[in-house]
Amino acid sequence: MPVRICCVFGTWQLLSLVASLRQSIADESSPPQQEHEDYLVLYETAGVSEHFKTDLAKLASTVWTWKRIIWAYDLLTSERKYGQLQIFRIHHQIRATIGLEVSSADEIWACFVNRPSEKILLDSYPRAKIVLYEDGLTSYLPFEVSTMARPPGTRLRKRITGAFIAGLSAISPALRLRKMADKIERRHLKRVRLFYSLLSEIPVPYALADVPRSQVGASLMRDLIDEVSRDALSGDNGDCRASTNPRILLLGQALSRNGIMSYAQEAAIYRHIAEQIVERGYDIVWKEHPRIRAPFFPELLDAVGNMTSDPSTRITEANLPHTYPIELIVSRMNIVCCVSGTSAALLYLKWLYGIKAYTFAETLIPLMTGADILMSDMVRTHAMPFSALQSSNGTQAGIC
Template structure:
């Protein structure tokens, strides 16, 4: 007798898990049998506090479910481990949930489960760019998938991997990176930003109430305590732009120093939260250059997404170059988002990042609208 179909959830960090759980509840209601879920953890640094927290969250959120930890593995090793995991258990999939349909993990799951229903959930503003249009390129590899898929599902992957034929290697690698057909996109911002979904892809709006419940659940589990600011305070979120901007990144640092000083001179307290993948030397440089007790750097908040850590903190506003929080905070907490001025180097960004910036410019408040702080009663 064939095994009952299971569901797969692939995620790489806290915010993806929060959004995915809200989307799954929107589709399925409260989980009655969490043991049907197979969780694929692909992010964080292996052995870090965040990594350990995510593993505990998997156990708590999906009791009886099974976790395949693919953290910090390269594409080939992750692909091999995933196939071995599926073949050894003779799994069949009903649904596959993921944030990025164009990854090796997504392509491998489609090769293993061509009949599964693929559900994509919002990861941030990048989910709304044309670069993320969710147009399946699976038909291009239909013949190769038809030939290779059954062999892989029978456990013949080791034999395939040893094949010396260039055509086999090229076909296999292409399949692993081809985006599968997407059945539905689940988003928070669908009423604010039109989703760039492919033809035939359904769109499901995640209710704000569910997102807030998942935010609160994560905060309780992580032991996060929301600070309360008694004076006008701006949260500034760093972006992971060191590599995309390369030689122009010094301009970003200098602009940030100027903006910090300007906000402090205007009477604001500034809370600085760098992107989790932003190099530590950037924050060191900013704190050293500004040298003010009214600049607060809270690196401990890296374990907790900004949407969780600062939602009820009484902020006067949130500022960033292109963070999704510029749209999340106004929607979820009625806290305005301010789009920081661009630097000249933005012209070298990839089209997807440039589109994220344009979304921020269209939907967030311009930096010039910040003005001086109002007194807090």
């Protein structure tokens, strides 16, 4: 029975993985479908709460049949400065923790092949093929491919030195981990056999141009979401209350948690957006990002309270554990559109349910650099600017 190691670091990524696993079954028209033995590895490189870890493991146990669910938060990290003996010990520890020998894994399913955490796992099982599944907008960033060799055409000594370094790197994963930063190693890229994508309208990065791409069906993902919502939320009916005004879903992000800006800066942006939404005649349903450390809802409630005498009716929180993705209940929510900054959920809700998407990414750009600006550009291409949101006509929003 083929063995797959599946890597997950978030609740939405878990749904993306399982949808991709289901799509792989749907794609196998011939030969007949083959059973697999699946191991799930849970980790997160930027640090999450114990509550997040527990909720992720709990959700995982309901969505797929796993041979084992392994917590690897202390093993798969963003650390890259290891000695050679250290890295070999870590490889051994990973195999012992998962319970699979070096030649036992046939495939590794992951979102990335360029980060230290995934590279360590890939080098622990060097013979396994790699299948990529979508993380979100980060899956479409322009990854750089690197080798340890010097470019051709340089002086003889440099070429000899480059060849020596390339040869040394072949037997030294610790050296590769230090020197290649967040670039994709060609040895790993050659092992990638398929990429399962959700957002078909976004082109794959150049590094993956030669990797076959399989589109996960929207109906397949909706079916999965319906099943997970029914099984994992114990009949929770989402947020279907009637409201006097049309209701907008406002999604938070983890910008301060990720070091893009301070908590105060992020809170100020959300307060300003919430005030504008209320001024335009809408009620708000707020959803915290699954990975946040400090909630923003008290800030928003205070901001709306400065504008109206009934803030608890003008802004409410989504009836969902904040560690879970909003996609689990959004189809049962009574909303007219979704507003966020650079959240990929804007694109997913549009793809899955045709929900109108508005972005205030232009407000965030002055505080962003590098990859965050690129993701902002992606969102702005596929969502309307927040400034285009018209005022409500005040008609009652119907009951779900």
